[in-house]
Amino acid sequence: MPYFICPNCQRRSFDEDGREGLSHQALGCHDCGFGFVFQLLEDYFPGAGAAFTVCDRDARVLAAGHGVFEMTGRQEDGMIGRDVREALALRFADGADPIGTVLEWGVRQMEVPATLHHAAGIEKPVVCDLFPAYDDDGGLLVAVTPA
Ligand SMILES: [Zn+2]
Numbered sequence: 001m002p003y004f005i006c007p008n009c010q011r012r013s014f015d016e017d018g019r020e021g022l023s024h025q026a027l028g029c030h031d032c033g034f035g036f037v038f039q040l041l042e043d044y045f046p047g048a049g050a051a052f053t054v055c056d057r058d059a060r061v062l063a064a065g066h067g068v069f070e071m072t073g074r075q076e077d078g079m080i081g082r083d084v085r086e087a088l089a090l091r092f093a094d095g096a097d098p099i100g101t102v103l104e105w106g107v108r109q110m111e112v113p114a115t116l117h118h119a120a121g122i123e124k125p126v127v128c129d130l131f132p133a134y135d136d137d138g139g140l141l142v143a144v145t146p147a
Pocket residue numbers: 006007008009010011029030031032033034
């Protein structure tokens with residue numbers, strides 16, 4: 001049974017086939033009305049203060065959820081279409097590129113340590129959980145949690 005999580009409010013849900021009723025519309029979030037929910041292979045419990053960003057197959061930001069502004073000091077408007085690493089100002093240790101790994105191999109990467117540069121100039125240690133998208137469009141979900 002697929003699991004889903006809302007990129008905006010982080011509400012978790014599950015569904016038989018990922019479609020809603022007879023209309024076969026893509027699932028949206030029942031709580032906050034966000035336009036789509038992200039499918040996960042396994043259930044996921046985001047940590048306190050987590051912020052979600054959804055990206056396309058080229059790691060460009062499609063949507064930034066609730067909490068991203070607080071986490072980064074950046075508005076969603078200025079992030080859409082940019083590379084998520086640049087948009088969130090994320091730097092991984094030792095030049096690692098777990099986002100590239102997720103996109104290339106379609107495997108999730110959990111609890112990856114990184115540094116996030118807040119728009120106010122503060123460096124924050126964070127932990128990233130990265131999930132590949134399972135639909136035909138590809139892409140990934142980036143969950144950033146304060147370390
Ligand atoms: Zn929601």
